[in-house]
Amino acid sequence: MNGLTILLGTASAEVKAKLSGVLQGEGYDVDSAGLAPDLFARLGERTLDLVLLSDDLAETNVLDLTTRIHDLHPKLPIVVVATEPSVRDAVEAIKHGAYYYLEASIPDSDLLDVIAGALELELELIEEAEHRRARRLVSFEDLESIEAIDSIMRRHDFASSRLVGVLQDIQKEMRYLTHDALRHVAGRLGIPLPRVYSVATFYKSFSLKPRGRHTVSVCLGTACHVSGGVGILEKLERELGIKAGETTFDERFSLESVRCVGCCGLAPVFVVDEDFHGKVTQEEIASILENYE
């Protein structure tokens, strides 16, 4: 058992026996229904990972069925198996929301590949959704972030010459620059998107990758370099388990090296957010980091 459940919709005992055998042999849990109402009842009562629809269900057009299931469960992959395949039906099925359209005569291994592909896609979608939720992203369906970005641009009078400042403020608010944010800025300021990208990637202070809640910057200015700054960076890398330029898995810290924070009299220095820690030794680092959640 691999813990994944597939609902099989077919009226033919022969098709049912063949497909169930193949799928169960691969470890899938298979449930089946021979009539459309039964099918919807199953959809309502249990969690499913995929629907496999044959075109032999009585009184029901498989394309209508696909549409209805897709409307109810947009993220549930639907694979249509056609006993009488036609190109026109294939196109229509995909248009109606099917993930794939197969001929019933297809070799078992190909069928399993398609199903595995569909499930993987589903997993990716779920992961992405969770990922977004986890970091309250700024996906652009999110009206609030459009609002926030607009108000930042308003502060800069929507002037295209203030692009650098606009991006800095967006990054401050959202911790990093998303593609959606850059696209929105480009549109509103009337700057071609490639130019916005060239600015966003030119300056070191911008990040296109998610950043942690706290930014740890280790100064590697000359005074810090001669006073053991590299040792401090290496210690932080070991302590956090990441390299400079990376973010910890729990998104607590991002680690980076910077060129001189201008406190050379206090070398070696590292900065967490806006707190400066001067004349530090490797020994003190762990206890300093504890202050940041």
Add this chain to the structure above:
Amino acid sequence: MKSPSDRTSSRKSLPETDVCPELASLGFFKSQRLLALRHRGLLNPEEIDEYIALGGYAALPKALFDMTPEEIVDEVKTSGLRGRGGAGFPTGIKWELARNAESKSGSKYVVCNADEGDPGAFMDRSLLEADPHAVLEGMVIGARAMGASEGFVYVRDEYPHAVRMITRAIEQAEDYGLLGSDILGSDFDFRVSVVRGGGAFVCGEETALMASIEGREGRPRPRPPYPSQSGLWGCPTNINNVETWANIPCIVERGGEWYSGIGTKESKGTKIFSLVGKVVNTGLIEVPMGMTLREIVFDIGGGVPRGRKFKAVQSGGPSGGCIPESLIDLPVDYEELAKAGAIMGSGGLIVMDEDTCMVDLARYFVSFLEEESCGKCVPCREGIKRMREILTDIVEARGKEGDIERLEELAYAIKEASLCGLGKTAPNPVLTTIRYFRDEYESHVLHKRCPAKVCKAMIVYRVVPERCTGCQRCVQVCPVNAISGPRSQPHNVDLDKCIKCGACYEICKFDAIAGDAIYIE
């Protein structure tokens, strides 16, 4: 509030012995001369009234009502003030060029360059944080002299406090009618806004800085045309460093003649240095041009700590060079530093002792510049990378005979062919370290030995049993448990486990951990 007489009487009641010695009697301050830093520690930078109470904004009315713009320019020319950002171009001449330049649209701009990128220098940050109005006053006077009506302060994003201070100062100056329309009732208008940099070293270069202000990626362009002809949005633009601007009110108030009385023949006035590294008293100092390095490092700085031996001073940031002990009596001004192969730069002076490896330092600067090269021109982008590769090989014990000569050859090509100052000066740290410390390079290349015991590939850590007290601090601090030994007995370092992080060396109070140089076959 105490009346003045109260204050005198309370001073009289102090005992004869110096409870609180005067600033000027302390070794660190004795030979300093504070002009740009004249208000250091004396005022609250968030209160414009305090600046005014100390005589601030007195030069402005003089420049607005008693002097013509030409007279202001002449005064600055007489003073002999040169750009404090690094190149040392005479400020008065720069102003004159901008003043005489024709502007098609009628606009002219002045810019304060506070993109202090040189590692080891922090006077610009300090000035903006401690005395922002002095900088603003200088800018208003300059704008008046050049006929500019708009100004920008371009500050590094890494200096959030400086951004807050200068922003607040601008607001206050506007409230007091010292910025904005009809300044002090004259018909002169001038506005200033703050622009934050994006963390790119090359933006300190003036053409790159202007591109950044215009909202583009900060890449330099060839000059001419110079900013004074075609700068921001194609208009004449004058860019000066923070320290240069902070000197202007003094010069207008007390006269160019007076200012030119300080300093050497070619380098007038005072210069702020950030004295840092392996020196007892670290911090910003302001001294007359021409003071010797010995006075700076030993009299003001108090020499090298922990009884170590002085080795060199690095001046001018990544574009500068290293000045060895043999030149310690060098008078510090633009010309003398250039003769020694270094530059004044923005004024970073990093003191190094015998524990600093000059080859490692050269590699540090070159890798800094490799990262900061904007990539526009080939000699800088590719040449610096090749230099870094050779230097990395040398410090990682893979140096080959002929590497030093190859470095020199590359350096020559990069210097000659690069587009902007970053590339043209990039080889300086390598060239000066080769010039003065060739034996160290040779030791690395030929004998695979790092005399300063810095290059990890050439050292092992071991415990010096005669000094080790067995205090176990190193045992606790070692991240890989490579040190062992019972309390109160000399410890041992397991060389197979040791990752050479140096934590034990750093923490040992008894100098019982030695980083011995070994030969690698």
